Amino acid sequence: MTESLIVPGDRLDIKSENIILGPGFYVDPKTDEILPTNAGILEVSQKQNKTVYVIDSKSKTYIPKTNDFVIGIITGTFGELYKVGLSEFTQAAQMSVYAFPNASKKNRPHLKVGDVIYARVLSAERDIEVELECIDPTTGKEGGFGQLEDGYLFTVNLAYARYLLFNENAEILTELVKKCKFELAVGCNGRIWIKSETVKTTITCVKIIEESQNWSKQDIPKKLKEVWAAFN
Structure with a gap:
């Protein structure tokens, strides 16, 4: 099975013969062109002698991957660690109070429960708690990461x-x-x-x-x- 990201209006190279279309497609009656009507992941697979096209646009489970950019909400503090919620269906991540540019014992952010941050997934290994940081790895600087205020x-x-x-x-x-x-x-x-x-x-x-x-x-x-x- 192959997967690719599509949005409404994308041109798809899909022939109208020997195919099965799932929800989220529109077939132009004049040209027989097949267009997506939903944003999502286009999944293409084979079933018997036909090609099956399905748009997965309802996934609610975010699975963290290293280097992903994420928006998190501080849900707790434990010593020198913050607990960060990533989504309703994803286990909380953790972030060190030193995971910010130039952070030290005397110079570190004081985030509280409910604060919103923009961070990068530092590590996301199986059976180990996901770890975040607010540092651009290429420059060692903020790079747009950090607390998101107001908004x-x-x-x-x-x-x-x-x-x-x-x-x-x-x-x-x-x-x-x-x-x-x-x-x-x-x-x-x-x-x-x-x-x-x-x-x-x-x-x-x-x-x-x-x-x-x-x-x-x-x-x-x-x-x-x-x-x-x-x-x-």
């Missing part, structure tokens, strides 16, 4: 979060930045943190990103304009 935290499906994180030209973000200025952090664990100029603008951005999970690329400019007008 708004929300979730999207895991596949869409990865799409936004790894696609520099993600259509929804390139269109949204034309409307307002904002700070954004996206985690592989499906969490997104955003902060804009006003609370109203921030909430509008959240609504747009949440709804865009089911928009086709072609519809993004129009639908974004509609939602923006409804909230402003």
Whole structure:
């Protein structure tokens, strides 16, 4: 079985013969072109003499991998360790109070329960608690990691979060930045943190990103304009 990340409107090289399509596809009646209508992981497998295409867009279980960027919430402190929640369905990770640039006994962050952080998965080995750090391994500096203050935290499906994180030209973000200025952090664990100029603008951005999970690329400019007008 092969897997790849897709979003609505992507062009797929799928022939309409000898195939089985799961939910989340649209077949253009004029051209017979097959298009995805959901963001997710495209799984391709063989069943007898047919090729099966399925979009897994509902996965809620985040499985940490080394070097993943994640957004965590401090859930407890134990000595010189923080407990960090990554998602409702994932076991908590741990992070040292020294896992920050230039941290020492006299100079270290004092995070409290409920604080939000942007971190990197330092290690994720089987049967060992996942460990995080807020240091860019290539520079030894902050590199965008650390505490995320104010702003708004929300979730999207895991596949869409990865799409936004790894696609520099993600259509929804390139269109949204034309409307307002904002700070954004996206985690592989499906969490997104955003902060804009006003609370109203921030909430509008959240609504747009949440709804865009089911928009086709072609519809993004129009639908974004509609939602923006409804909230402003």
